[in-house]
Amino acid sequence: MTLRRRDFLRMAGGALALGGLPACAPDPGRDAFRASRRVLPEFSVWTWVHGGGGVTGAEWRRRFARIREAGVHAVLVSGGDPAILSRAAHAEGLQFHRWFWTLNRNGDRWAQEHHPEWFTVSRELRSSLEHPPYVGYYRWVCPTREPVRRYLAGLVSEIAATPGVDGVHLDYVRHSDVILPRGLWERYGLVQDTELPQFDFCYCDVCRETFARLDGRDPLEIPDPPSDEAWRRFRWDSVTGAVREMAAAVHARGVPITAAVFPTPTIARRLVRQAWDEWPLDRFFPMLYHRFYLEDIAWIGAGVREGVAALGGRPLHAGLYLPDLPPDDLALAVETARAAGASGVALFEMGGLTDAHLAALREVLAA
Numbered sequence: 001m002t003l004r005r006r007d008f009l010r011m012a013g014g015a016l017a018l019g020g021l022p023a024c025a026p027d028p029g030r031d032a033f034r035a036s037r038r039v040l041p042e043f044s045v046w047t048w049v050h051g052g053g054g055v056t057g058a059e060w061r062r063r064f065a066r067i068r069e070a071g072v073h074a075v076l077v078s079g080g081d082p083a084i085l086s087r088a089a090h091a092e093g094l095q096f097h098r099w100f101w102t103l104n105r106n107g108d109r110w111a112q113e114h115h116p117e118w119f120t121v122s123r124e125l126r127s128s129l130e131h132p133p134y135v136g137y138y139r140w141v142c143p144t145r146e147p148v149r150r151y152l153a154g155l156v157s158e159i160a161a162t163p164g165v166d167g168v169h170l171d172y173v174r175h176s177d178v179i180l181p182r183g184l185w186e187r188y189g190l191v192q193d194t195e196l197p198q199f200d201f202c203y204c205d206v207c208r209e210t211f212a213r214l215d216g217r218d219p220l221e222i223p224d225p226p227s228d229e230a231w232r233r234f235r236w237d238s239v240t241g242a243v244r245e246m247a248a249a250v251h252a253r254g255v256p257i258t259a260a261v262f263p264t265p266t267i268a269r270r271l272v273r274q275a276w277d278e279w280p281l282d283r284f285f286p287m288l289y290h291r292f293y294l295e296d297i298a299w300i301g302a303g304v305r306e307g308v309a310a311l312g313g314r315p316l317h318a319g320l321y322l323p324d325l326p327p328d329d330l331a332l333a334v335e336t337a338r339a340a341g342a343s344g345v346a347l348f349e350m351g352g353l354t355d356a357h358l359a360a361l362r363e364v365l366a367a
């Protein structure tokens with residue numbers, strides 16, 4: 001167990017750079033968070049941040065001060081040194097959440113070397129480890145497998161215990177897209193008006209045996225898998241089961257857990273087998289990236305309304321994609337999300353925030 005823990009921490013150092021293990025000394029950052037969490041406003045603004053790149057603490061403070069001044073309340077940060085990053089975020093009054101790649105384990109050399117069998121298998125019986133669909137980094141582990149669930153729960157538990165971490169933020173909590181968002185078909189030269197076998201996961205041994213025990217059928221022998229309710233439900237429940245174990249592990253540390261998810265519960269189930277409205281998380285960040293779906297800003301409002309209704313009162317933040325939102329459109333999108341009942345927005349990502357964006361944000365938040 002000790003070896004395994006060390007192994008996965010070493011692995012996580014590549015993708016996440018967890019830094020040191022929790023120290024015994026009291027963490028002033030955690031106290032600052034407890035105070036700041038109490039004052040998170042009813043409508044809060046978050047942004048994703050790529051935390052790597054050898055940036056100094058002083059430079060992070062400058063960057064965080066710039067967005068805090070425009071009305072941002074919390075950052076969702078991948079990579080980098082969590083001690084430096086959390087201190088900089090807290091010093092500027094921001095909550096610091098750790099952004100974690102969950103079922104997509106492309107950066108996880110340890111799992112790839114020691115557990116190639118953990119990786120999902122397509123209806124053509126090809127592993128996403130050796131034959132990643134669409135793009136080279138689409139290597140996914142199977143959420144049906146108990147050892148995968150325990151491993152991921154261990155990783156998020158360690159993150160939650162890291163000093164200065166105010167929350168764990170899951171990303172890629174899903175299967176590989178069985179159908180891509182409509183706006184991406186041309187880029188990949190695909191017409192996906194049905195579920196194509198090379199993009200349909202997971203048909204690994206464990207999924208096949210587990211489904212057979214529940215249903216009596218081998219999923220490979222289902223004549224029309226896309227229209228099979230039980231087989232679709234099995235995949236949704238498999239992802240949800242893994243999420244439940246991670247949520248329990250993070251909550252056991254007294255830390256909140258959130259996730260970036262597909263735009264609406266309907267779209268998420270259909271495209272990536274994500275039934276996120278059934279997950280026991282504290283906040284939800286649907287990526288309402290309208291241009292990926294060839295939609296307009298009004299669609300963001302409709303998506304927020306669907307999500308809010310499905311969540312029954314749990315907070316939802318509209319994920320907004322800055323490259324498709326010039327400053328005036330960003331203001332309109334924020335206003336649209338707020339009017340539709342969102343608890344806030346989350347901007348992808350901090351590096352795309354121009355001064356004009358920040359001015360527009362400041363203005364719309366003051367309105």
Ligand SMILES: [Zn+2]
Pocket residue numbers: 120121142143144145202203204205206207208
């Ligand atoms: Zn599987």
